[in-house]
Amino acid sequence: MESSRKQRWRQLQSVFEPGFSRMLLISLLLHILLPVLYFTPLFPKGEPLKPPVYRVNLVNKPVKNPQAGRPEAVATKKPAPPKPEPKPAPVKPKPLPPKPKPEPPKPEPKPIPKPEPPKPEPKPEPPKPKPAPKPAVKPKPEPKPSVSKAQENALQKRLEQLRKKAEQKQAEEDRKARLEALRVAAAAESQQIESPVKDAPVGMLDGKGDEAGVAAAEFVREYIQQQWSLSQYQISGSPEAEVLLFYSTSGALQHYRFLEKSGSSIFDDSLIRAINKSKQLNQPLPEAMEFHIVFNLKEMMDRR
Amino acid sequence: MGLWDLVLQAGPVVKLVLLILVYFSLVSWAIIFYKFSVVQKAIKESERFLDFFWSKKRFDTIGQGVKDFSNSPLATLFREGYHELLQLRKKSVNPDEKSDFSVELDPTENVARALRRASTQETHRLEKYLTFLATTGSATPFIGLFGTVWGIMDAFHSIGQTGSASLAVVAPGISEALVATAIGLAAAIPAVMGYNHFLNKVNVLIGEMDNFSQEFLNIVERMERGR
Numbered sequence: 001m002e003s004s005r006k007q008r009w010r011q012l013q014s015v016f017e018p019g020f021s022r023m024l025l026i027s028l029l030l031h032i033l034l035p036v037l038y039f040t041p042l043f044p045k046g047e048p049l050k051p052p053v054y055r056v057n058l059v060n061k062p063v064k065n066p067q068a069g070r071p072e073a074v075a076t077k078k079p080a081p082p083k084p085e086p087k088p089a090p091v092k093p094k095p096l097p098p099k100p101k102p103e104p105p106k107p108e109p110k111p112i113p114k115p116e117p118p119k120p121e122p123k124p125e126p127p128k129p130k131p132a133p134k135p136a137v138k139p140k141p142e143p144k145p146s147v148s149k150a151q152e153n154a155l156q157k158r159l160e161q162l163r164k165k166a167e168q169k170q171a172e173e174d175r176k177a178r179l180e181a182l183r184v185a186a187a188a189e190s191q192q193i194e195s196p197v198k199d200a201p202v203g204m205l206d207g208k209g210d211e212a213g214v215a216a217a218e219f220v221r222e223y224i225q226q227q228w229s230l231s232q233y234q235i236s237g238s239p240e241a242e243v244l245l246f247y248s249t250s251g252a253l254q255h256y257r258f259l260e261k262s263g264s265s266i267f268d269d270s271l272i273r274a275i276n277k278s279k280q281l282n283q284p285l286p287e288a289m290e291f292h293i294v295f296n297l298k299e300m301m302d303r304r
Numbered sequence: 305m306g307l308w309d310l311v312l313q314a315g316p317v318v319k320l321v322l323l324i325l326v327y328f329s330l331v332s333w334a335i336i337f338y339k340f341s342v343v344q345k346a347i348k349e350s351e352r353f354l355d356f357f358w359s360k361k362r363f364d365t366i367g368q369g370v371k372d373f374s375n376s377p378l379a380t381l382f383r384e385g386y387h388e389l390l391q392l393r394k395k396s397v398n399p400d401e402k403s404d405f406s407v408e409l410d411p412t413e414n415v416a417r418a419l420r421r422a423s424t425q426e427t428h429r430l431e432k433y434l435t436f437l438a439t440t441g442s443a444t445p446f447i448g449l450f451g452t453v454w455g456i457m458d459a460f461h462s463i464g465q466t467g468s469a470s471l472a473v474v475a476p477g478i479s480e481a482l483v484a485t486a487i488g489l490a491a492a493i494p495a496v497m498g499y500n501h502f503l504n505k506v507n508v509l510i511g512e513m514d515n516f517s518q519e520f521l522n523i524v525e526r527m528e529r530g531r
Contacts, residue, residue, distance in 0.1 A: 027334035
């Protein structure tokens, strides 16, 4: 009994009771296990959230080469046509030759009208055998021979003057058009040079073309996305699937196939459902097109 | 930035605070496991001992079987009381036998003292380490807070040196500093819960010990009067 009392007293005084060191070891293991578990897939770490990207289709028309929101993108294609135009600029002398031109034409028109009037003169002679129908014609040739040469010359001069005026007007219009082309080219060039945001993102997706509208591929992706639905509680992570879609000009789905499946049948099935709902687009496409679209679950969840 | 990165990027003082907090957490969890085992055994064996005690009519029979209830505080009480009773009996049978201790022959008083001593000893045994849980529960949030305040001081100092006060500069420092408070709370919450739970169980056992002592004394008194 005495020994039992002493044992109990010692037990009370001891820092570690017999079973306590075992519990300490268990606790240590637990504290080591917790951080280890934290790095395992059992505890999904909060992936850095992607900032949401908002796309606004101001022009909801699918085009092949959507125009960018910056002037540079427009200028990239335009400089080509205007450049050949500036070359004719040295051809300015061209307007000069027209001046001498009016001189030679003078003799030319003269001989032309001259033979003309003589022709009607002989013509009145043959009408004689055909008296019935020609009486109406007769008066016409009659007045012509009756026109004096002075009047004829005056008419010819007037014709010449009108022709000259028309040619001058044409030349003036040509010159104006060339000037305008030069002005546009110069403006585009200056815009290209002076733009402070050379590498800034363009206003529209794939914006590097020359048409105002939204990229057809983006339009189709957006359309399919709108038809897509999946509960966030059914699936997690960010599986990706690559799909090849063929659409006709009228916006009808010809056929599609998965280039790469996501590995999650739930996600793949949801995509198939969405594609089946997108068999007919609400807008025609610029031409029959083939789209290679990558559908990412996380992106699709963020977009809706 | 993960939790681990926050810990690694913290300053030396914050790291020291985190180490202290981990120590508190480690020991308090060990105490929680240990106390859980001790208290559960004590409660179960006490229930079994009471059944055994009331089913037997003789102290000597109970005295022989009490070894099977080593974790029960009631069994310890019985052992102490019965031992004292036997000592008194021996004394009354052989009055010439020399003893260093009391020669008082009031058995009830002597047994009561023996039971009270055993009860105190058992209470101490059951309450052992609970003070550490109480300390962890009350001190670790403050220790964590100290680490946080120090970390924020550091963060603001470095912000002042860089001259930038944007959220991107301020937030990581504060986030690192707040880890200390988070770990302080993580250590304190289970400790407080464990402390309250075990204190309640120990109080129940103390009540049982008091009741058993009274019952035992009554039996002893009845036995003495019947003699």
